[in-house]
Structure formats: structure tokens, C-alpha cells
Amino acid sequence: MKRLCTICARAGSKGVVNKNIREIDGKPLLAYSILQAKASNLFQTIAISSDSTEILNVASKWDVDYLIERPMYLATDHAPKIPAIQHALLTVEELANQYYDIVVDLDVTSPLRHVSDISNVVNLLETKKVSNVITGTPAKHSPYFNIVEINDEGIVQLSKALDNPIFCRQDAPKSYDLNASIYAWQREALLNCKTIFNKDTLLYIMPEERSIDIDSELDFEYVKLLMSKRSNDID
Known part of the structure; x- marks a missing residue:
């Protein structure tokens, strides 16, 4: 069984400038995902994909196997x-x-994952023999209770109304926020998919404290604070 770990780190972040190579506790952000991949001992190969020469140069200092120059059409703000x-x-x-x-694929902006999360996702993928596994965390808000939409007439309504109304969040069906931390695929499933959702996609649930996805300066500072409290920065 041969496994590849990809770490995609494009340039051009708007919310946090140069976030993929900004340092936290003396390491560039992307280094945490590289170190976690190495510590898992799961991968024959680790590759960094980026449209930025600067990012690839930083990644080269962390002993990855391949530095992939990503075409610009795959690195725009709207490119999936x-x-x-x-x-x-x-x-x-x-x-x-x-x-x-x-x-x-390990997302650079989710460095709070544990190595055990990576191992558990891969184990779930391989033992259940599904197309792919994605990660998420219990949602703070529920589409059955307090997430609403405004229809074409300007009227507010629940995103997912049930036949029997719910009066407390604890009674709502469980829902989850995708945390963009870990994506795992069987090879053919990856090459033939257009979205992360397949008929047999499974969700690996992670706690909130390991599910922060850096998308703003506040997120960046929050991650720095949480990392400062860890005894082992790759766990």
C-alpha cells in the first residue's frame, strides 16, 4: 500500500497575507503539516504544491520529497x-x-490536528474501503434550529425545517462543520471526483480545539495561543 501526502499552499491569501509561511513559534505555518506527515510514518512520499517560488523555497528547507509548481489556472481565488x-x-x-x-491532503491552515487524527482517517479509509474520508467538528449552530435563510420574498425561514418544530438545540439532529483539516482518498476516487462528496464518503469527527482553520488574523492569533499551550507542537 503506497500512500502520498499532498500539502497545497498557494500564494495570494487575502485574509492573512503570506499565511502559509508566516511563523508560529519559530516555524513557518506549512512546516507543521510537513512534520505531522513525517511523524505519522504513513507516507512513502510527501509533496508540496504551490504557485509561489517563495513558498516552495521555504518548504524545501523541511526535507519534503517533491516540490510541485502549480499552474496558475489552479491557483486563482476561485480555483477549487x-x-x-x-x-x-x-x-x-x-x-x-x-x-x-x-x-x-493536509491543509496548511489547520495545524492543530494531531498525528493520531491523520492515522485514524487513513485507518477509516482503508478498513471501510470507502472512496474518501473528510474531517469535521460538531457544529456550533444548527440548520434545524438557528441557521436561517431569506427567501425571494424577503421572509426568514429555517434552513432545514422539520415537521415537528424543535425548541432547544440539543434536540436537533446532529450536524457538523467541515474543518478542512484532512482529506483522504482512494486514488481512483480522487481522479474521478469533482466534489468531496461521494455516495460512500465518511466523516471523521475532531474536537473544536483541533479544528481551527486559519482564515483571518484573529484565527492566526488564536492558533498561536493554543499552540503555546501545547507540550508537543506536532502531537
Whole structure:
């Protein structure tokens, strides 16, 4: 079983400038995902994909196997992530002259994951033999209780109304926020998918404190605070 870890780190972040290489506790942000991938001992190959020479140069200092130059059409603000991961997989396979059975993408902006989360996601994918596994955390708000939409007439309504109204959140069906931390695919499922949702997609649930996705300066400061309280920065 050959496994590839991809770490996609494009330039051009608007919410946090240069966030992928900004330092937390003396390390660039992308280094945490690299170190976690290495510590898991799951991957034959670790590859960084980026449209930025500066990011690739920083990544090269952390002993990854391949630095993939991502085409600009895969690195725009509106470009989906899956084609970038597919491109990284096919590029590495050509360079390494081998196929990978499993592809796991670690999001740079979710450094609070534990190594055990990576191992558990891969184990779930391989034991259940599903197309892919994604990660999430229990939602703070519920579409059955306090997430609303405004219809074409300007009237507010619940996003998902039930036949029997719910009067406290605890009675609502469980819902989850995707945390963008770990994506794992069987190779063929990845190459043939356009979205992260397949008929057999499974969710691996992570706690809130390991599910912060850095998308703003406040997120960045919050992650720095949480990391300062950890005894081991890759866990």
C-alpha cells in the first residue's frame, strides 16, 4: 500500500497575507503539516504544491520529497482545491514512476490536528474501503434550529425545517462543520471526483480545539495561543 501526502499552499491569501509561511513559534505555518506527515510514518512520499517560488523555497528547507509548481489556472481565488491535488498526484507519479493507492491532503491552515487524527482517517479509509474520508467538528449552530435563510420574498425561514418544530438545540439532529483539516482518498476516487462528496464518503469527527482553520488574523492569533499551550507542537 503506497500512500502520498499532498500539502497545497498557494500564494495570494487575502485574509492573512503570506499565511502559509508566516511563523508560529519559530516555524513557518506549512512546516507543521510537513512534520505531522513525517511523524505519522504513513507516507512513502510527501509533496508540496504551490504557485509561489517563495513558498516552495521555504518548504524545501523541511526535507519534503517533491516540490510541485502549480499552474496558475489552479491557483486563482476561485480555483477549487481538488484539481490542484489531482495535479500534484499525477505529477508526483510521473516523477517517481509509480502509482499511489492512497492520497491524503493536509491543509496548511489547520495545524492543530494531531498525528493520531491523520492515522485514524487513513485507518477509516482503508478498513471501510470507502472512496474518501473528510474531517469535521460538531457544529456550533444548527440548520434545524438557528441557521436561517431569506427567501425571494424577503421572509426568514429555517434552513432545514422539520415537521415537528424543535425548541432547544440539543434536540436537533446532529450536524457538523467541515474543518478542512484532512482529506483522504482512494486514488481512483480522487481522479474521478469533482466534489468531496461521494455516495460512500465518511466523516471523521475532531474536537473544536483541533479544528481551527486559519482564515483571518484573529484565527492566526488564536492558533498561536493554543499552540503555546501545547507540550508537543506536532502531537
